[in-house]
Amino acid sequence: ESYFNDAYKIRVGLVNSDASNKKWRKDLALSYMSLGDIADGQGKTSAALVHFGAARDIFEKLVAESPTDANWRQSLSGVCSKIAKDKKLSGDLDGAILGYTEALTIRTQLLAENSENINLMTSVATSEFLVGQISLLRGAKADALVHYQRSRDLRKRVLDSNPTDNGSRKALDDAEIAIAAINTGVQEK
Numbered sequence: 001e002s003y004f005n006d007a008y009k010i011r012v013g014l015v016n017s018d019a020s021n022k023k024w025r026k027d028l029a030l031s032y033m034s035l036g037d038i039a040d041g042q043g044k045t046s047a048a049l050v051h052f053g054a055a056r057d058i059f060e061k062l063v064a065e066s067p068t069d070a071n072w073r074q075s076l077s078g079v080c081s082k083i084a085k086d087k088k089l090s091g092d093l094d095g096a097i098l099g100y101t102e103a104l105t106i107r108t109q110l111l112a113e114n115s116e117n118i119n120l121m122t123s124v125a126t127s128e129f130l131v132g133q134i135s136l137l138r139g140a141k142a143d144a145l146v147h148y149q150r151s152r153d154l155r156k157r158v159l160d161s162n163p164t165d166n167g168s169r170k171a172l173d174d175a176e177i178a179i180a181a182i183n184t185g186v187q188e189k
Contacts, residue, residue, distance in 0.1 A: 004034045022062060026075070029058035033079060045086045052086065055079045070110055077106035081127070088134065097134045103127050118161055122168070125154035129175060141182055148178045 008031040014024040036051035059076040066072055084099025104127035111120040132147030152175035158168045180186075 004031065004038060007031050008035060022065070025058050025062060026072075029055040029062075029075070029079075032058070033082070036082060040082075040086065045090050049083060049086050049090075052079055052083045056083060070113070073106050073110060077103040077110075077123070077127075080106070081130070084130070084134075088137075093134055093138050097131065097138065100127060100130045100134055104131055118158055121154050121158050125151045125158065125171065125175075128154065129171070129178070132178060136178075136182070145179065145182045148175050148182070151175045152179060 008028070011024065011028040011031050014021070015028050018024065032051045032055035036048040036055065039045075039048035039051060056076065056079045059072060059079055062072040063069070063076055080099045080103040084096045084103065087093075087095030087099055104124065107120065107124045107127050111117065111124050114120055128147045128151035132144045132151060135141075135147060136144035152172060155168055155172035155175055159165060159172055162168065
């Protein structure tokens with residue numbers, strides 16, 4: 001942890017010396033994300049949210065300055081997912097749905113720009129599933145069903161491109177079970 005704190009302090013100094021340097025700002029955002037991950041690992045959700053929020057602010061500014069940069073947008077979607085996960089853990093389902101939806105929106109746009117990219121397809125499928133989970137927790141079964149179906153459809157495409165990918169096979173199975181649970185009203189034990 002001290003390494004990450006030391007790196008964070010150095011990066012703050014660099015950004016303070018030249019706030020226009022995008023690489024240094026990205027590195028600072030990555031330091032915030034590392035500190036957030038450490039806080040998560042220690043069960044300090046509130047602290048993690050502060051760190052992830054700082055990273056999000058930086059990535060939002062980078063995206064605003066360079067809206068076509070796919071790397072900035074992918075990083076922003078990642079930090080939105082981390083915030084959403086912690087919002088869910090803290091019981092804030094409204095915050096969770098906002099974060100997961102924002103990540104989904106960004107990833108869907110990236111996939112539209114590169115429609116055969118399997119990694120992006122997987123990211124969108126995961127985001128669809130997570131939005132489905134939170135929708136279901138919020139009592140929006142119809143919305144959850146739509147997101148689970150989209151996740152399933154993308155997982156099928158991923159699996160078609162790599163039939164031996166057991167991770168995608170498991171994720172497809174999870175989506176199928178979630179859809180069946182909504183359609184039948186029966187939850188798998």
